[in-house]
Every structure is written in structure tokens, then in C-alpha cells.
Amino acid sequence: MTSPTDLPSSETIRVLHDRVSVRRFSEKDVSEDHVEAVLRAAFRAPTSSNIQSYSVIIVRDADTKAALATAAGNQGHVARTPVFLAFCADLTRIELASKRNGHELADNNLEVGLVSSIDASLVGMAAYMAADSLGLKGVMIGGVRNNPRDVARILGLPHRVYCVYGMCLGWPAETPAQKPRMDYQYVVHRERYDEAATAAAVDAYDPALAAHYRASGRQTTDDSWSHDMAAKFHPPLRDNLRADLKSLGFDFR
Ligand SMILES: Cc1cc2nc3c(=O)[nH]c(=O)nc-3n(C[C@H](O)[C@H](O)[C@H](O)COP(=O)(O)O)c2cc1C
Known part of the structure; x- marks a missing residue:
């Protein structure tokens, strides 16, 4: 490569x-x-x-x-x-x-x-x-x-x-300081989607983001990204959005 x-x-x-x-x-x-x-x-x-x-x-x-x-x-x-x-x-x-x-x-x-x-x-x-x-x-x-x-x-x-x-x-x-991104090799697929890349991407990224946050003086868990995403999307995020956007003229149906 x-x-x-x-x-x-x-x-x-x-x-x-x-x-x-x-x-x-x-x-x-x-x-x-x-x-x-x-x-x-x-x-x-x-x-x-x-x-x-x-x-x-x-x-x-x-x-x-x-x-x-x-x-x-x-x-x-x-x-x-x-x-x-x-x-x-x-x-x-x-x-x-x-x-x-x-x-x-x-x-x-x-x-x-x-x-x-x-x-x-x-x-x-x-x-x-x-x-x-x-x-x-x-x-x-x-x-x-x-x-x-x-x-x-x-x-x-x-x-x-x-x-x-x-x-x-x-x-x-x-x-x-720039936040790291997930590894190129796990986000880019060739010809067909490789499902094995999902866990590999997350496993590699969690410690990389944790190291970035700690270097910036921010506390985090070892499974930094996974932990934050799980917290963000549970319970569901912005559950009112469909009704609010409908009232503004966007049905999204
Ligand atoms: C659509 C979108 C919405 C975002 N909303 C917020 C926000 O409400 N407040 C905020 O501080 N950052 C917001 N961000 C910035 C992201 O948190 C930021 O891009 C991400 O953490 C990656 O960091 P970086 O942009 O420094 O690489 C948003 C980014 C995008 C693309």
C-alpha cells in the first residue's frame, strides 16, 4: 500500500x-x-x-x-x-x-x-x-x-x-488537535462490502480516540467511541424530530 x-x-x-x-x-x-x-x-x-x-x-x-x-x-x-x-x-x-x-x-x-x-x-x-x-x-x-x-x-x-x-x-x-478518524482500510471496501471490517474498525478506533482525548486532558473510558455512541443513541436520539419536521412542512413519509 x-x-x-x-x-x-x-x-x-x-x-x-x-x-x-x-x-x-x-x-x-x-x-x-x-x-x-x-x-x-x-x-x-x-x-x-x-x-x-x-x-x-x-x-x-x-x-x-x-x-x-x-x-x-x-x-x-x-x-x-x-x-x-x-x-x-x-x-x-x-x-x-x-x-x-x-x-x-x-x-x-x-x-x-x-x-x-x-x-x-x-x-x-x-x-x-x-x-x-x-x-x-x-x-x-x-x-x-x-x-x-x-x-x-x-x-x-x-x-x-x-x-x-x-x-x-x-x-x-x-x-x-485533530480528532483521529477510523482507519481507511476498514472504512473503504473493494468491490463488495466486507462485514468483518465493522468490528475491526471499532476495535482499532476505540483506543485511538481514547489516546487522543487523554492527550487533550479529557477524561474518557478505554472503549471511548463505543461508549459515547452507545450513550448517544440510547434512548433514541431526537425522537420528536419526525413530528416537529412534519409541523414545519416536511412529512418524511
Ligand atoms: C452535521 C453535523 C452536526 C454537528 N453538530 C455539532 C453541534 O451541534 N455542536 C458541536 O459543538 N459540534 C457539532 N458538530 C461537530 C462534530 O462534533 C465534529 O465534526 C466531530 O466531533 C469531529 O471532530 P472534528 O470536526 O474536529 O474532526 C457537528 C458536525 C456535523 C457534521
Whole structure:
């Protein structure tokens, strides 16, 4: 196997390899030009059947950020971030196009919900990397799905728009050590899925993550990742989500 350092590389690959979530920011302003440059680049992301079913809310107001921080599960970095971007799945334009052609968007099924959420996610990731390439760092905030209705109210989202995830963005005031990833050899399969890779991946990753956390001064168990995942998904995570998203106009049925 080729050593990772001997693989082809590029500026984009280097940016991706260096990426890490950042939750502390300097006071320095993030200009509107920077945000616009990031979002205009991100909107070149591929979009399923060209539906472009996303909208982004740029939030700078301190009270709005504080309210979002609470809704996202009391995440202080959301209140303290210079800019918060809300990446939303947005069916309003599809609904308008449908109505203009004599149809209702009653058929708002799982595919529509998934496709619009994937679209919003691709734009968000593209924005994240565009920002990173300018030296702007941040972290995605899935905590907004703790309380989707509160988030919709805070952001004034109309029916058929929900915030898939948010993003804190700013000039970094920390350089966190990178969290290790699972071994390439267990995550990538050749020709057919290798089920033996599942246990091998977890067995190798638990001690690697434990070592990372301990080196960062964070307490953990020896089965660090397994322990955290079991705790996170038991009892089921965000059990209210289907009902909340339905009330916002996404049936996911
Ligand atoms: C969709 C998504 C939602 C996330 N939500 C949160 C969040 O609500 N709060 C937070 O602090 N980090 C959040 N993160 C960041 C992850 O915790 C982080 O990416 C992961 O632990 C790996 O660390 P790294 O990004 O530094 O490599 C989220 C990441 C993603 C992709």
C-alpha cells in the first residue's frame, strides 16, 4: 500500500486534511464580503435535479445568536460566534413552481425531504471548506434539530423550510488537535462490502480516540467511541424530530 504521504496532493486536499472543528473565535469581524464569497462559491455545489432546495440565513444579531444557542442545547459557542449560518432545506420554491403548474406539494414524501436535506448539507460543506480556504474556521451545529420549531420561530422560517444544521464561523482563537478518524482500510471496501471490517474498525478506533482525548486532558473510558455512541443513541436520539419536521412542512413519509 502507498504511504499516505506519497499520494497525489493538491491545495484542496491539504485544506481537507488540515480541517478541524473550531469553537473559539477572535473578536475580529467577519466581513460581509467574506461571507458572500464563501456562500457564492458554495452555491456551485451540485444539486439534485437542479432543485436548489436550500436557503441560508446569515445571523449576526447577538440576541438571535443567544436564542439559537439555547435552542441548540445551550451551546455557548453559538452565542459567541461572530457569524452563524443556518443551512435550511427549503421547499417553498418547488411548491411555488408546482402551484403555477396546477399541482399541490401534497406529495411531500421521504424523497423530497431527503433530497432537500442533502442539497442543504452539500452547500453547507462546500461553504465550510470555502471558508477554511480563506482562514475562517468553524463548526457545524446539528443541535438546531433539538428544537426545530423554536429554531424556525427564531429565524422566521416559513412553512416548508427547516434548518438542517447551522454553522459557527469566525477567525480562529484556538488550534485544536485533530480528532483521529477510523482507519481507511476498514472504512473503504473493494468491490463488495466486507462485514468483518465493522468490528475491526471499532476495535482499532476505540483506543485511538481514547489516546487522543487523554492527550487533550479529557477524561474518557478505554472503549471511548463505543461508549459515547452507545450513550448517544440510547434512548433514541431526537425522537420528536419526525413530528416537529412534519409541523414545519416536511412529512418524511
Ligand atoms: C452535521 C453535523 C452536526 C454537528 N453538530 C455539532 C453541534 O451541534 N455542536 C458541536 O459543538 N459540534 C457539532 N458538530 C461537530 C462534530 O462534533 C465534529 O465534526 C466531530 O466531533 C469531529 O471532530 P472534528 O470536526 O474536529 O474532526 C457537528 C458536525 C456535523 C457534521
